Amino acid sequence: MRSVHQLVTLLALAAVPACADGPLAADGAPPPRLDAVGGGPTSATGSGHYFSGGEIRTLAFSAVRHDDGTVSGEYQLNVHALDAVIHVRVECLLVVGNRARLGGTVVRSTAPAVREGLKSYFWVVDNGEGADALPDIVSTAGFNEDQEGLDEFCHDGPTILPPHNVIHGNVQVRE
DSSP: OGGGGTOEEGGGSSBOOOOTTSOSSTTOOOOOOGGGOOSSOEEEEEEEEEEETTEEEEEEEEEEEOTTSOEEEEEEEEEGGGTEEEEEEEEEEEEETTEEEEEEEEEEEOSTTSOTTSEEEEEEEOOOSSTTSOOOEEEOOEEEEOHHHHHHHHHTOOOOOOEEEOEEEEEEEEO
16 A cells, blocks of 8 residues: 555654454454445544554544535644654544544644644544543644545544553543
8 A cells, every 4th residue: 555655654763554354443343435425424523632653642523524525624632752742634534433534634743753734634533521431532633744645544544553541631522
């Protein structure tokens, strides 16, 4: 797949492979596919903190797929250790059940390894509310992708983007 060679994780410390046989989340559920999506508006919103590589990061996102199929929204990732902020205009949203994939164009980046104008994406799992609910999950974000790689992610993969439990936050996915 083309995105195997282009996907660079935040901080450009390691490439994230885009393999179709990897798990979407710790429960091993298969990734949602675009052709599995019904009609009507869907949404994914949330914010919170998570640890990645021993560093805390903050993610906030809001995206809606409208009745006509268009998508609007944005997300922002703050990497506190680098004092870096990446802001993305959302162009794709795939919601299946309690899972969502989001992606779009980087419109602002203070992270040296993340280039404005290229594509970024991540996935989330909404594990419900209350004291008995499992933590919600967000993946590591992929960066520096082209349009083909974003389309591939929104339709079929990649499925290996490491998961992280959300702390001090909440993910809401609505189908």
